[in-house]
Amino acid sequence: MATIDSGPGQLPAEDKRPRWERYVHGHHWRNADDEFDAAKIGIWLFLATEILLFSGLFCAYAVFRMLYPEAIAAGSGYLDWRFGAINTVVLLLSSWTIAMAIRCVQLDQQKWATIHLTITWLCAAAFLAIKFAFEYAPKWAEGKRPGNLFSYPYAAETHEPIWWSIYYMATGVHATHVLIGMGLIAYLIVRQRRGYYGPKHYTMMEGVGLYWHIVDLVWIFLFPLLYLVH
Amino acid sequence: MTTVDRGLDHAHDGAHDHGHHDVPYLTPKGGPIATVWDWMTTVDHKKIGVMYLFAVLFMFFIGGVLALALRIELLEPTRVVDGELQGAAFAMLAGGEAAGVASVGSVYNRIMTLHGAVMVFMFIVPGIPASLGNFFLPLQLGAKDVAFPKLNLTSWYVYLFGSLFGVSSMLMTGVDTGWTFYTPYSTTTDGQAQIVLMILAVFILGFSSIFTGLNFIVTTHKLRAPGLGWFDLPLFIWAIYATSIIQVLATPVIGVTFLLLLFERLFQIGIFDPGLGGDPVLFQHFFWFYSHPVVYVMILPAMGIISEVLAVFSRKKLFGYRAIAFSSLAIAGVSFLVWGHHMFTSQGELAAMIFSFLTFLVAIPTAVKVFNWIATLYKGSISFQTPMMYALAFLFLFSIGGLTGLPLGALSTDLHLHDSYFVVAHFHYVMFGGTVIAFLSGIHYWWPKMFGRMYDERWSHVGFWLVFVGFNLTFFTQFFLGTQGMPRRYVSYIDEFTLLHQISTYGSWILGLGFIVHLFVLLHSLVAGPKAPQNPWGALTMEWETDPIPVEHNFRHEPVATHGPYDFEDVVPPGCTEEQFPLPPKEEVRTAH
Numbered sequence: 001m002a003t004i005d006s007g008p009g010q011l012p013a014e015d016k017r018p019r020w021e022r023y024v025h026g027h028h029w030r031n032a033d034d035e036f037d038a039a040k041i042g043i044w045l046f047l048a049t050e051i052l053l054f055s056g057l058f059c060a061y062a063v064f065r066m067l068y069p070e071a072i073a074a075g076s077g078y079l080d081w082r083f084g085a086i087n088t089v090v091l092l093l094s095s096w097t098i099a100m101a102i103r104c105v106q107l108d109q110q111k112w113a114t115i116h117l118t119i120t121w122l123c124a125a126a127f128l129a130i131k132f133a134f135e136y137a138p139k140w141a142e143g144k145r146p147g148n149l150f151s152y153p154y155a156a157e158t159h160e161p162i163w164w165s166i167y168y169m170a171t172g173v174h175a176t177h178v179l180i181g182m183g184l185i186a187y188l189i190v191r192q193r194r195g196y197y198g199p200k201h202y203t204m205m206e207g208v209g210l211y212w213h214i215v216d217l218v219w220i221f222l223f224p225l226l227y228l229v230h
Numbered sequence: 231m232t233t234v235d236r237g238l239d240h241a242h243d244g245a246h247d248h249g250h251h252d253v254p255y256l257t258p259k260g261g262p263i264a265t266v267w268d269w270m271t272t273v274d275h276k277k278i279g280v281m282y283l284f285a286v287l288f289m290f291f292i293g294g295v296l297a298l299a300l301r302i303e304l305l306e307p308t309r310v311v312d313g314e315l316q317g318a319a320f321a322m323l324a325g326g327e328a329a330g331v332a333s334v335g336s337v338y339n340r341i342m343t344l345h346g347a348v349m350v351f352m353f354i355v356p357g358i359p360a361s362l363g364n365f366f367l368p369l370q371l372g373a374k375d376v377a378f379p380k381l382n383l384t385s386w387y388v389y390l391f392g393s394l395f396g397v398s399s400m401l402m403t404g405v406d407t408g409w410t411f412y413t414p415y416s417t418t419t420d421g422q423a424q425i426v427l428m429i430l431a432v433f434i435l436g437f438s439s440i441f442t443g444l445n446f447i448v449t450t451h452k453l454r455a456p457g458l459g460w461f462d463l464p465l466f467i468w469a470i471y472a473t474s475i476i477q478v479l480a481t482p483v484i485g486v487t488f489l490l491l492l493f494e495r496l497f498q499i500g501i502f503d504p505g506l507g508g509d510p511v512l513f514q515h516f517f518w519f520y521s522h523p524v525v526y527v528m529i530l531p532a533m534g535i536i537s538e539v540l541a542v543f544s545r546k547k548l549f550g551y552r553a554i555a556f557s558s559l560a561i562a563g564v565s566f567l568v569w570g571h572h573m574f575t576s577q578g579e580l581a582a583m584i585f586s587f588l589t590f591l592v593a594i595p596t597a598v599k600v601f602n603w604i605a606t607l608y609k610g611s612i613s614f615q616t617p618m619m620y621a622l623a624f625l626f627l628f629s630i631g632g633l634t635g636l637p638l639g640a641l642s643t644d645l646h647l648h649d650s651y652f653v654v655a656h657f658h659y660v661m662f663g664g665t666v667i668a669f670l671s672g673i674h675y676w677w678p679k680m681f682g683r684m685y686d687e688r689w690s691h692v693g694f695w696l697v698f699v700g701f702n703l704t705f706f707t708q709f710f711l712g713t714q715g716m717p718r719r720y721v722s723y724i725d726e727f728t729l730l731h732q733i734s735t736y737g738s739w740i741l742g743l744g745f746i747v748h749l750f751v752l753l754h755s756l757v758a759g760p761k762a763p764q765n766p767w768g769a770l771t772m773e774w775e776t777d778p779i780p781v782e783h784n785f786r787h788e789p790v791a792t793h794g795p796y797d798f799e800d801v802v803p804p805g806c807t808e809e810q811f812p813l814p815p816k817e818e819v820r821t822a823h
Contacts, residue, residue: 027783028374028431028453029422038377038452045444049482056516058485060501063512146493147508159507165499171488 020198036203043207047214049218050177054218057170059135061225063165068159075163076229078144083134084227087127088219094123095216098185098209105197113192119214121185124178131175170222177215184208252786254682254779273379276780278386279365280680283673286361289352289393290666296345298742301704301735303338307723338721339406346409347428348400351435354665355524358531359477360389362672365680367446369773370464371575371779372455372789377448385441393436399427404575410521410721413502413513417494418509433488436481439527443477446470455772457791464771464795465554469534472558476523476530476565484520487513511576518569526565528661530558533599533669536621539671540603541796542769543618544610545811547634548796549714550602557595564592576643582641589639596632600625615767616690620671623698627663631656634709652712658705670697670748677755678762682779684756693751694746703737771795775804813820 015022025032065072101116143151146165157163188208191197197205255276258265268754269277303309345659368376397403402424407416411432416425491513493499500506504512541548547770548554570577570585577585603625612618634656635644647653678684707730708716716727723731723814765774770793776785802808 026379028379034452038448041446041448041451042378042381045447045478048443049440049478052479052482053486056483056490059516060490060512064501067509068507146497147506148498149502162500162507165493165501165508169493169499169501173486173489217271 008144018195018198020196020201023196023201024116027130038205039203039207043210047210049220050211050214054170056174056219057166057173058225061166061170064159064162065229068157068162071157072157073230074155074157075160075167076226078139079135079167081227083130084223088223090123090127090130091216091219094120094127095213097123098212101188101192102202102205102209103216105192106199108199110192110195110198113197114189116191117185117192120141121182121189124185128163128175128178128182131171139164167226170226174215174218174222177218181208181212181215184211243461253782254777255782256682256779259802260624271383273375273383274782275364275368275376275379275382276680276784278382279363282339282356282364282388282498283361283680285389286353286357286394286461289348290357291610292397293349293353294330294742294745296341296348298738299341300338300345301738304508304723304731305342305735307725307728309722323339327694336406339408339719340404342719343403343406343408344400347396347432350409351432352396354661355439356389356435356442356526358535358672359446359470359473359527360385362535362669363446363473363531364442364674366676366773367467367470368453369679369776369784370467370678370771371449371453371793372458372772372783372785373449373453374783376445377452378445381441381445383561385445388434388441389438392438394429395427395434397682399424401432403751404428408725410517411491412517413486413491413494413510414504416491416497417503422495423511426492429488429492429495433485433492436485436488439477442482443474444724446474447478449451455789455791458772459791460550461555462791463555463793464534465537465548465551465558466531466534466771467557469530469537471561473527473530475559475562476527480520480523480527480566481609484518484524487516487520490516500558511573511763514573514705515569515575515740518572521564522569523565523571524639526561526659528665530561531623532665532672533558535668535672535675536603536624537599538722538769538771539617539621539675540606541798542675542767543621544607544612545798546606546610546796547599547603547794547799549608551796553598553604557598560595561592564588564595568592571639571644574641575796586644588641590636593632593636593639600629600632615674615687616685616694617671617675617767619691619694620667621692622673624664624667624671626735627659627667630663631659631663631729634659647712650712651708651718654718655705655708658708661710662701662705666699667697670694673752675767676773677752678766678778679773681756682762683755684762684766685759686753689747689751689754693744694745696740698744699754700737700739700741704734704741705737707734707737709730753774765803768798768803768806768811770797770801770803 021034025035029035029038082152097116097119101113101120103111104113104116139145143153144164145151145161146168147161148162150164152160185208188205191204238629251260255274256375259268269281272278336471336536364376364382401419405416405428406419406425407425407428411429419425425722450463450467490499490501494502498506500508502508502510503512537548537554559812568585568591569590570581571589574582574585634652638647638656674690711727711730712718716723762778764776764778767774772789772791773780775789798811799814802813803811
């Protein structure tokens with residue numbers, strides 16, 4: 001029996017158990033449960049910071065919607081709600097698959113966990129692909145750009161540049177989060193394939209899962225506010 | 231709090247060789263290169279705390295030199311410093327002009343901005359929590375480390391990285407926006423690269439702040455020693471806890487604000503630009519939604535130190551423990567509702583009245599603390615070592631700072647006083663007279679535990695008096711200047727203000743001298759100070775239960791809380807004898823017949 005105080009790397013080579021079973025908690029913790037609980041509190045606090053980060057953007061949105069309701073409505077008119085709706089479905093699906101991946105890891109169904117994680121990653125990639133190929137790129141090319149970069153010749157409202165600033169900043173910060181999420185999920189897939197996560201240890205999966213849900217949740221609010229207003 | 235060898239907890243101790251964990255944390259690991267590498271890659275909260283301490287003190291030094299340069303320029307109503315003057319303090323003033331900055335006035339604006347930005351973002355916000363908090367929060371909890379040691383190290387490197395951005399902006403002649411970066415000035419003034427660097431610096435430093443705060447909250451929840459309930463915590467922990475809540479909840483807002491500012495500056499996205507229909511007042515709201523709560527990030531840890539020091543050096547149970555603990559949380563809560571008082575003139579009348587009212591609410595929990603501290607002193611057995619001198623100075627100076635906040639919070643008087651030297655003086659009485667003075671108290675109080683050596687009490691008293699007198703000369707005069715109409719941030723002034731400005735400048739020299747004395751006292755202590763005993767002040771919190779210099783894992787055995795942190799009347803302090811710290815005679819209990 002290994003000592004409770006050593007890291008995974010120091011274990012005897014002949015120990016053939018999967019890595020999650022050999023996992024030992026950090027030296028400053030009394031037991032693995034405390035460590036897991038602490039990590040969860042940490043993640044939830046981090047989610048709180050995410051909400052406050054986005055709240056700034058939502059607040060800016062509210063201010064300009066109040067100041068220039070026509071410009072916001074006109075701007076929203078340029079967006080195709082169908083792309084927004086597809087992306088909403090894609091993200092909701094990915095939220096479900098990452099939750100399933102965590103459940104599979106808890107039940108030690110490693111193959112299914114990999115499949116679910118892979119679907120999650122593909123959904124994230126699909127979201128960004130739709131966003132860039134069908135939304136950002138054509139709009140940017142038409143001159144529907146933020147602020148001073150705006151050069152769309154047929155603007156109906158004076159303050160449409162502000163609308164595009166809000167749109168690009170809000171969805172851009174969100175897309176950055178999706179991109180970071182893709183990196184984290186890819187990391188999870190590699191580690192999960194190597195057997196790091198299982199019924200007794202899945203802290204990282206749980207954390208990334210929670211992060212992914214908040215990314216999803218932010219989009220749930222962005223979609224109606226940006227695409228469905230009149 | 232006695233240490234009990236609980237076999238259960240350290241069942242693994244015997245099986246695993248713990249020999250190297252029982253040496254003091256300062257013991258070098260091999261040669262110089264190995265030692266430097268060990269410090270650079272350490273996840274030990276004590277080493278990270280010490281590195282933070284030296285880093286923030288270095289930033290304080292830079293900010294201080296800039297402040298002295300400002301005061302020299304203000305010696306005369308007209309220009310004092312010209313390009314030919316030499317010396318470190320004037321290098322920037324002279325060099326800035328040589329580097330093509332338009333006029334001495336704009337060089338002054340840059341120095342003033344850098345003084346503010348360095349002091350706020352690189353010194354006083356991380357200041358106490360990241361240095362003393364990092365070192366002593368786990369020790370006071372009886373923990374081996376913070377909850378997320380690697381995140382702690384990350385926070386340190388993020389801080390270094392952010393400061394690097396700030397310093398490189400300075401070396402490129404800096405920015406002249408004021409530390410508040412108000413738009414549209416900050417998005418249109420000269421110096422694209424410098425401003426972008428400075429914005430990025432603030433953005434990056436925010437992450438370090440969030441990481442530290444998040445770590446401390448989780449540590450307090452999950453790593454308290456057995457027997458250490460929430461109301462057995464030292465009040466320093468309560469203060470740091472409240473601080474951390476603000477750091478975690480407010481900092482993301484400055485993050486998104488400065489992200490928008492960055493894009494505004496780079497691409498003119500127009501959100502804060504009135505020319506494009508944007509709203510510069512929105513920037514002010516965003517900015518102060520972070521920057522007001524953050525002044526409590528600056529002051530709350532200081533209040534925590536004061537609670538510890540006042541109780542220990544008056545050998546008395548702290549009066550109103552729960553009131554002080556909850557007032558910390560109350561301050562943290564109310565701090566989020568008062569940002570509007572920085573912009574009374576740029577919002578509607580009703581909003582201004584509401585913000586004015588809410589501002590007065592903050593005074594209540596703050597006053598609760600001050601009254602409890604004074605009640606703690608009553609009938610205490612007070613000794614006047616350096617930490618206590620600074621704690622008493624805090625009470626005096628912070629009260630002045632707090633009370634002069636009231637005329638600024640009241641709408642009618644604020645219209646006269648705002649943007650004047652009265653604000654500058656008020657702010658410095660709270661931030662310097664409050665936070666820096668308490669920081670000095672804390673550094674001297676915990677110095678023996680951090681470095682295992684005592685400092686020279688007599689010379690540090692000399693330093694104290696120089697700092698105290700110098701500070702008051704520098705800033706008390708500025709209250710008069712402000713009420714007489716001297717506006718803040720101006721490089722020149724009318725002749726009538728000359729005398730007061732000169733007193734202020736001479737005061738700043740005395741203040742600087744005081745810091746030099748302290749610097750030498752502490753350096754002397756590191757090199758030649760007598761070895762510190764385990765518990766020189768007879769304190770009862772857990773950090774004094776471990777070795778004079780804590781071992782790598784903080785405690786040789788997990789400590790167990792057996793008494794409150796301030797039970798000076800009932801408990802002989804750990805590592806001390808009753809002759810050193812005699813207990814008061816017990817009153818006989820009379821039984822009724």
